[in-house]
């Protein structure tokens with residue numbers, strides 16, 4: 001099969017690799033129909049995630065048609081078109097029973113914090129990802145969800161991570177009617193966090209970024225106010241000025257470890273690696289939220305440590321909530337929102353690129369060329385697949 005192949009920082013290519021096979025009775029093999037490149041894939045691409053091995057295949061946001069199932073699989077059958085949450089999880093451990101699927105205890109012997117993620121280094125379990133023609137799906141009875149007939153495949157693929165992650169970011173903010181919500185980061189997750197904040201009753205949504213075309217896009221897509229941090233001397237003071245001197249009710253970090261905007265953080269976090277990425281947005285969030293407010297974090301940081309103003313958080317009485325999204329928990333609600341027409345996720349897709357051109361796709365997305373918001377890779381043959389062909393018609 002053709003698959004994305006990691007060769008080292010800033011170097012990826014499309015390569016023919018052996019087809020995956022059923023290794024466990026509860027595995028399935030899926031033939032990919034759509035596979036996104038995620039902002040968090042760029043942390044891998046930039047060489048910032050520990051134990052990202054040469055020869056691995058990235059990709060944790062994909063849909064596909066079930067091609068084969070192991071002998072114990074009961075909930076899937078050959079031919080089902082499924083969306084596959086980025087979390088790999090067992091469904092039955094202590095954490096899965098609490099619907100903390102992103103913290104599953106049975107799928108990642110490499111770590112006790114994060115569970116497992118497709119195509120996201122050996123730190124996240126060492127599973128190959130979906131930027132390929134075929135993927136092996138472990139725990140196939142619990143992860144994949146059959147795509148409802150009336151759901152567009154490109155809406156479905158955004159339900160594997162970006163939309164649920166943005167939604168959970170807003171949910172963890174415990175937004176109350178009329179709240180002012182500040183979202184840091186105008187990428188796909190920030191876009192869906194802003195949209196979700198409205199769905200949860202926010203009275204005002206402000207998005208902060210520095211990429212002008214993205215601010216322009218989110219302003220229209222999510223009907224929010226925008227702030228270009230390059231035009232702001234001090235973020236906390238600026239947000240306070242916008243909020244009668246109080247600060248925002250909720251601040252959401254949709255950026256994570258590769259934040260721009262503070263030279264010292266960039267140097268210590270991204271270049272010298274003295275902390276697990278630049279904590280710029282954590283500083284902004286803690287300092288811009290009002291006393292007693294909530295900071296919600298879904299941006300990705302490394303496993304070691306970050307220098308953050310924890311004293312300010314304590315003295316202000318903040319609630320801080322964070323996690324990787326537990327995608328499966330959100331799917332029924334989010335599918336309902338799409339079916340009701342309250343949101344059309346696929347409208348954020350700006351680029352559809354053949355899997356063969358994966359190197360160009362990463363370069364384009366990483367360098368934010370051509371006003372790129374979300375890039376979807378299409379494996380050879382996916383267009384001729386009857387399921388997709390029908391949906392495209």
Ligand SMILES: [Zn+2]
Nearest residue numbers: 038040061161
């Ligand atoms: Zn992702």
Ligand SMILES: [Zn+2]
Nearest residue numbers: 090093096104
């Ligand atoms: Zn589990």
